[in-house]
Amino acid sequence: MSAVRSKICGITRIEDALAAVEAGADAIGFVFYAKSPRAVTFEQARVIVKALPPFVTTVGLFVNASDQELREILGAVPLDLLQFHGDESAEACESWQRPYIKALRVKAGDDIVAACEAYPGASGILLDAYVEGIPGGTGEAFDWSLIPQGLSKPIILAGGLTPDNVAEAVARVRPYAVDVSGGVEASKGIKDHDKIQAFIKAVRG
Template sequence: MAVRVKICGITRLQDLHAACDAGADALGFVFYEKSPRHLTVESAAMLVRDLPPFVQAVGLFVNAGADFIETVLQTVPLDLLQFHGDETAADCMRFGRPWIKAVRVNQDTDLLKCAADFDAARGLLLDAWVPGVPGGSGERFDWSLIPPDLSRPIVLSGGLTPDNVAEAVRRVRPWAVDVSSGVEASKGIKDAHKIARFIANAKEAS
């Protein structure tokens, strides 16, 4: 199975083109004001309009109000919603769009229960648990904490880089990998060479 690759935190048109040219399957657009990769609704709409066919647009939200998410959906043609906060399954389902739920993993995380609680999700995005940070920390977690019999597809995130993504794909065998800071020149600014290496290494390992 060829692993899918999502490049998250796209803020510039040139980064969008670099990711698509390198073979990204999905791009992430962040609607969380505390993130250095945050976009306005108008900026996100402009970027998503430039996506080529068959590359998914993913909108990332953290405890966002339903009215705000509805406003985004009226303007930005998102294919998938990604929830990174304390949202319940009912919160995630109310928009009638496919969605995934992010889970921050440490030794106390019951991933089997998470998979059962969010059984309507297209998958679980597994990220590192860092106090006070809902995601995008660039920290790696212990992959051995992932049970082999999760009922939902895994999107592996957290501290992935062009140098370790092949190992991650071989060891975890996730459905997809997700990277943001690991392919950046600076916060919110992607590095086209790192993107190309990341995608090539991930695909080759799978």
């Protein structure tokens, strides 16, 4: 199996971004959703992105953002990948003509195959825990056995991952990548650099 990639999401500080890169993270995520405790402004994100070395994917997370907000952020921050976490249609996601991933919140009874197929232009599908009224970043894991085999898109596994359970998650789900935010924090929006190291080591182990 090829190496599983890691994304550290909810980055709000340069030192946390650089610690993630140092530990071997493939991607850094910025939350452009005002209700999140990990939200950043485009000014904050732009400063952090400028500090990154090459070959690190920068990802912007959006939840039902307006076209105006997206235009403003995309004009200001050089993002490599867009991550849509709301009720965005495939047409809305594709209208920006940028690589994107679509987040799906998983609960029992969902047709994940059909949900994946509804976003044919997506680079990948991110699977997160379903928690009523919260679009993501809940720190809750979901039942990984709900994920069907042989999905048509690369799968990014999120939801309640920590340095303690990510090795098991990788072994069971065999995702293309894993995405962590709360599981490597000292407090909301502030990363614990030792936890980041331990997380990526566990993914690679």
